[in-house]
Amino acid sequence: DSDSAHVKVTCAGDNQPPVTTKEYGQPFYTNGTADWITSNTLIWLNATDYPLNNPSGVKATYYRILKWNGADWAVEMNWTEYTCPFTIPSECYHKIEFYSVDNACNQEEIKWQTVYVDNTPPCSSIKVTEDPDRYVSRVSTVTITSVDGGKCPVGSYTIYCYINNEFYAKVHNKKIIFQFNELYGFTEDGRYTVEYWAVDDLGNEETHHSETFTLDTTPPETDYSFDGPNRWVNNHWQIEPSTRIVLTATDSGSGVEWTKYREGYQNEGGEWKIYTEPFIPTKENIFFCSRDKVGNQENLVHLYVEIVDSIENKPPFTPEKPSGQNYGNTGDSYIYSTSTTDPEGSKVRYYFSWGDGTGEWTDYVYSGNIVTMSHVWIHAGSYQVKVKAQDEEGAESEWSEPLNVYIINKNNQPPSKPDKPSGPTSGRINVEYTYTVVTTDPEGDKIYYLIDWGDGTDSGWLGPYNSGETIEVKHKWTTKGSYQIKVKARDVFGAQSEWSDPLPITMPKSLSTTYTIGSLSKLKLLKTLLIHP
Known part of the structure; x- marks a missing residue:
């Protein structure tokens, strides 16, 4: 037995043994029932000899460390004379035994205390709802959770969260939950980098995690064109019975999920259909809209067409691909130009679609004249600038070949x-x-x-x-x-x-x-x- 050499011996004179106390350094944590330290925590043993008025003096202090193996206490460090503060190198449940002997051979009873050693940091994770390709909407919910790690975890921790390198939140033994909307401080579309980590109450800190998301609150833009004879007359379109309607949806963020259309008013029995290819309308009132991959849906668009037997007017030719700078910064203005001709030599005007949900018409100009327009993008992204032409009778050309424009934040x-x-x-x-x-x-x-x-x-x-x-x-x-x-x-x-x-x-x-x-x-x-x- 390792205790056999540590028995109480009393010499003549002083017959009171010393009293030894134990003290933990930092880091240290207690929940009132159990104590936790790390392998960096120093442990002091302080001995005082009695009687105080005439003590013989402390001769030596001894200690040993045992570790619980699940069934019994196993000796991890045998009896050692205490000379300076010590640490416990291994994790989990330990028992510290100690006592002191004075110069009169008085030995105190062996004392002991249990302590948990935790060197393992917590482990955090993030979950985001509705984030295709890391795009999120205002209803996308972020949940950051953590679990304290190790075999004998202290079980108490703090989660920290920074967004775009600025402090956002910290919680103690709770989850961090937020959405990308004004209620939680998100007022603008754009890129947000979420950095998060947890630290337990012993100071064990995990490696920082980082995820980047792009907030997209802009719905797609759906435009229509015609495959076949068409013209603009008296504020509406005329098409021939064989003319097909072409729907084109663009989205500068997460991408288009679907485009739907319906022929006729609801009380006319029309049903919503997923648009897959150009179609020949059977009714003169067409409704359509598109939704992107994070749920942003554009307002319903109403298109009225008059179906007539024959249309003689021919639309302008397809405009040239817009020319201009194909990259730039948010907030700066850029100029783009194009031109086309009309088969009948009629004046034409041009519609510039900027790819960000906006567009605008020019004034009418002579066939073949070059037109220019400027635009400012307020959000970073990849945009397609395209142009179509319309003659004075309302006949529209095909869309031009798009110019891909890359807009970046200045940083x-x-x-x-x-x-x-x-x-x-x-x-x-x-x-x-x-x-x-x-x-x-x-x-x-x-x-x-x-x-x-x-x-x-x-x-x-x-x-x-x-x-x-x-x-x-x-x-x-x-x-x-x-x-x-x-x-x-x-x-x-x-x-x-x-x-x-x-x-x-x-x-x-x-x-x-x-x-x-x-x-x-x-x-x-x-x-x-x-x-x-």
């Missing part, structure tokens, strides 16, 4: 410098070789890659790819020589990284002749056969 960060391309460093000309490239974007935006092969050619912009996704690219060189392969990246908003470090390669690969024992034997045999056929 948008480019992708990180890509890793050096990985792949073969030598080879033969006219043989295709595979290389891998990768980088990340600070905001998690999708990424395009441009590979410079060092031979005067490049890959063109490839993508987009997810941030951190490794991609494979192939190339073959047609001329011998040494080359430097390098890569750069840009995000979907146009911000470009610097070039990667180059990967040097040579073409062709140097060849060396290596003969194995087997091949040498075959050569020798062949030589013998040639000499002695």
Whole structure:
């Protein structure tokens, strides 16, 4: 028994043993019933000898540490003389035993106290409802929860939450719950980075987590056009019986989920249908609307068409693709221009659709004249600027080819410098070789890659790819020589990284002749056969 050497012995004179007390340093936590510390917490033993008026003095203090193994106490550190504060290195349930002896050989009874050691931080997680591709609406609910980790957790913790690097909330032993609306302080569409973590009451802090979401409260915009004869007469459309109605929905945020339409008023028995392709109307009143992937639904649009036997007026030709800057910053004004002609030479006006739910008509101008309009985008995103033309009789052209415009916040960060391309460093000309490239974007935006092969050619912009996704690219060189392969990246908003470090390669690969024992034997045999056929 490890206690056999620790029995009470009393010498002549002083017959009162010392009294030893224990003291914990920080970090320390108690719930009133049990105590918790970490392996960094210092433990002091303080001994006082009695009688106080004539003590012989404390000779030594001893302690040992036991650990509960589920069935019994096992000795983790045997009896040791106390000389300085000590710690308990392992986690979970422990017992500290201790006593002191004075110079008169008086030994106090062994004291003990149990304590839990917890070095494991809590583990937090986030759950968001209705967040396709990390887009959220005003009813999307964020729930941040935490569970204290380890075998013997202290079980009491605080969750912290920062949004866009600013303090948002902290709770103690509760969940953090909020929605992306004005009630919780979210008043503008845009990107929000949620950083969260938990710290238990012993100071064990977990690694910080970060998720980025884009608040989208703008519904899609659905426009109509006609596939077949049509014209604008007396404030309404005329179409022929074979003319089809084309519905086109655009959304600058989460994307269009569906477009629905109905022919006729509700009391006319019309049923809502999912739009999948152009259709020939059977009634003159058409209603339609679209909804995006986070539930933003546009107001119902009413289109009245008069179906007539024949229409002679021809619409203007499709306008040219709008020209102008295809990237920029929120809040800045940008100018775009286009033109077209009308088959009958009539004056035309143009409708610019900016891709953000807004659009506007120009005044009527002569057929063939160039028109310009300016626009300011207030939210970052990818937009399609397109134009259609209308003659004085109301006949509309097809939509022009769209111009993709990337608008970024002025503080948008480019992708990180890509890793050096990985792949073969030598080879033969006219043989295709595979290389891998990768980088990340600070905001998690999708990424395009441009590979410079060092031979005067490049890959063109490839993508987009997810941030951190490794991609494979192939190339073959047609001329011998040494080359430097390098890569750069840009995000979907146009911000470009610097070039990667180059990967040097040579073409062709140097060849060396290596003969194995087997091949040498075959050569020798062949030589013998040639000499002695």
